[in-house]
Structure formats: C-alpha cells, structure tokens
Amino acid sequence: MSLIKQIEDAETKDQLEAIGKQSPLSVDVDKRKGVETIRAELMEMAEEAVASESGEKGGDENQGNPAQEGLSQNHGEGDDGTATGEPGAADDHSAPKPASKRQYSGRLLKNRKTGRLFPWTAQLAKKREMQEV
Missing domain, CATH: 1.10.720 (Transcription Termination Factor Rho, Rna-binding Domain; Chain A, Domain 1)
Known part of the structure; x- marks a missing residue:
C-alpha cells in the first residue's frame, strides 16, 4: 500500500x-x-x-543543483559588485525598492522613550508613552 x-x-x-x-x-x-x-x-x-x-x-539529479548554483552565483555577483566598486553592479543587488513596497502606509505610533515606530492600534494609542506620528 x-x-x-x-x-x-x-x-x-x-x-x-x-x-x-x-x-x-x-x-x-x-x-x-x-x-x-x-x-x-x-x-x-x-x-x-x-x-x-x-x-x-528519472535521472534529473541536477534539479536541486541549479538552485544551489544560483545562490552561490548571486552571492558571488554581490561580492564582485562591491569589491570592484562598480556602482551599477551594487545598485542591481540593493533592495530599497522592494522594502519601500512592503513599508506600512497606515497610521503609526512612535514610542517617546525609544523612538521605535509601531502600526496604530487602539490599545497602543492608549499608552501615554506612545505618540501618533
């Protein structure tokens, strides 16, 4: 079975x-x-x-290998771009654009003591050390 x-x-x-x-x-x-x-x-x-x-x-042993090779190649390319000082290569691997797409766009609260930002919730807004930004 x-x-x-x-x-x-x-x-x-x-x-x-x-x-x-x-x-x-x-x-x-x-x-x-x-x-x-x-x-x-x-x-x-x-x-x-x-x-x-x-x-x-099936003899397709290379299915797992391209992913591993791709990871090592990406790592190697990132190192080459920063080591040679080529601005184009370093810009290709930087991730500010995807980070901005994932950035929270709603109301934010800032902790007055630590300066840390949090998404707005009613429970956090009640706390006196939190300030709406």
Missing part, C-alpha cells in the same frame, strides 16, 4: 505516528496537534518524498 494511502486510512494519532517513523519520512509526530493537522503535515512530506524519489529515478 502506498504511503499516501496509509496516511489517508489512518484514524488515530498513534497510527499516524507509526507511519511518520517509517523510512521515507522518518519524522517525529507532535501528538499535541490534531489528527487532521498531523495528517496534512505527513501528506505534504510524503508528496515531497515521492517527488524526490521520482526525480532520482
């Missing part, structure tokens, strides 16, 4: 724990979580295990 089918048929946390300890997954199950939560986590891990096994059998 396939691993996914076993996970679907399991009815108790103990059964799911036994399935989780089998060789393809080899994980410890947190019994404090609900049965459906454990089942969902095991299903996700089982699908990843099946995908990795099919990738190894």
Whole structure:
C-alpha cells in the first residue's frame, strides 16, 4: 500500500505516528496537534518524498543543483559588485525598492522613550508613552 494511502486510512494519532517513523519520512509526530493537522503535515512530506524519489529515478539529479548554483552565483555577483566598486553592479543587488513596497502606509505610533515606530492600534494609542506620528 502506498504511503499516501496509509496516511489517508489512518484514524488515530498513534497510527499516524507509526507511519511518520517509517523510512521515507522518518519524522517525529507532535501528538499535541490534531489528527487532521498531523495528517496534512505527513501528506505534504510524503508528496515531497515521492517527488524526490521520482526525480532520482528519472535521472534529473541536477534539479536541486541549479538552485544551489544560483545562490552561490548571486552571492558571488554581490561580492564582485562591491569589491570592484562598480556602482551599477551594487545598485542591481540593493533592495530599497522592494522594502519601500512592503513599508506600512497606515497610521503609526512612535514610542517617546525609544523612538521605535509601531502600526496604530487602539490599545497602543492608549499608552501615554506612545505618540501618533
């Protein structure tokens, strides 16, 4: 019986724990979580295990390597841009634009003591050390 089918048929946390300890997954199950939560986590891990096994059998071992090479290349390019002093290369890797897109645009509160900014909430606004900016 396939691993996914076993996970679907399991009815108790103990059964799911036994399935989780089998060789393809080899994980410890947190019994404090609900049965459906454990089942969902095991299903996700089982699908990843099946995908990795099919990738190894298909001879596509290089699927994981390009991501690792890309990370090392990006790291190397960032180092080259700053080491050579080329402003164009350093600007390509800087991230002020994505940071500005993620910046909070609503009401802000500033802590008078520390100067730290917080998103406005009614509970924080009641505190006397908080000042609206």
